Amino acid sequence: MDCFRFPAAPRAAVSYWGFAVPWDSRSATTIAAHSDQLAVLVSGWIAFDTVTFRPISLYPDTTMSDAASRFALVTTYQGDRFHPDILRGLASDPRILGSAASAVGALVESGKYSGVVLDFEGLTSRDLNVLLAATKAFADSARAHGASTVVAAVPAADTAAYPSALLLSSVSFLMPMLYDEHWSGSAPGPIADPDWALRYLRARVAEVGATKIVAAFPIYGYRWRTSAPTEIVSYSDAARLAETTNTPLSRDPATGTLHAISPQGWDMWVSDAALLDTLVMRSRRIGVRNFALWRLGLEDPAIWSRKTAPVRR
Known part of the structure; x- marks a missing residue:
């Protein structure tokens, strides 16, 4: 019997989404150069006002890009933290929640956004009905x-407070945030060790399937300092700092993350193209x-x- 070889299955197309930040001009520079490599630009x-709970547009969105879709981030983050009490207050009265939801919808329509990402961090498993x-x-x-796509951003590890299947009854995709394994308030370390990230990504995939997932990865770093607060650094910041202080920026063999430690009292970990690969x-x-990709410009x-790399359209 002659062997018959079936043609190889085509590789599924990959899409990249990018988060813009209006307070950093480097984000605008990246968008101008590479928005045509993004399927979605979250701009x-x-x-929410922390007193009245009314939705507000935090920044004017002046983004002009060739991205296929522009999305809005809807979040309780303000100042330097999330405000879960806003969501608890809104959910305590269906009329208040409905009014806030209608106001968010109006902002989505006026901004001509084709999708939204909902980021309601800071809740606990006791808040499940609220969420x-x-x-x-x-x-x-x-x-x-007018939004055709709704995404729920969820902490990578917290499946109790942010259960995948229940959230998907209302949204199109889940976005596990696979970064800040170590963060500004923790001890120094990698932002997304691939073993750590894949452990939590597999758990989400097992719950709802890979096609319902948008995996969010870091493209930034942190520099922890003994005599000053931890700072966010871009890849270019990290490379420049390593060069000017004659501090080697080398790849940690256990996590594949670029790392530098200085006798001057700082410890830096940063994402790069190889880690993202x-x-x-x-x-x-x-x-x-x-x-x-969180966040463009870094x-x-x-x-x-x-x-x-994202493919140009």
Whole structure:
């Protein structure tokens, strides 16, 4: 019997999403150069007044890009933290929640956004009814005002407070935030060790399937300092600092993350194109094909031209 070889299955297309930040001019520079490599640009910022709980547009969105879709981020983050009490207050009265959801929808429509990302961090498992009610209300209103896609951003590890399947009853995709394994308030360390990230990504995929996931990865770093607060650094910041202080920036063999430690009292870890390659390729092996980059303007420029780079349209 002759052997018959079936043609290889086509590789699923990969899409990249990028988060813009209006307070950093480097973000605008990246958007101008590379927005045509992004399927989605999250450029709008909708938050809530911490006193009245009314939705507000935090920054004017002046983004002009070739991105296929512009989304708005809807978040309780203001100042330097999330405000989960806002969501608890809104969900305590269906009329108040409905009014806030309608106001968010109006901002989505006026901004001509085709989608929203809901980021309601800081809740606990005791707040599950709050989360589900708010997610449904804001998702329904966004769709009624022209958004075709609604995404719930969720902490990577917290499946009790942010259960995948229940959230997907109201949203199109889940976005596990696979970064800040170590953060500004923790001890120094990698921002996203691939083993750490993939452990939590696999758990989310097992719950709802890879096609419902947008995996969010870091393209920034931190410099922890003994005599000053920890600071966020871009790849270019890190490379420049390493060079000017004659401090080697080397790859940590255990996590694949660039790392430098100085006798002057600082410890720095930063994402680069090679680490992003690893995160994306390992994610693709379990079927994930949508990836988000936090945040534009801080990235290693090489991410736009390497083998896992977003493809220009």
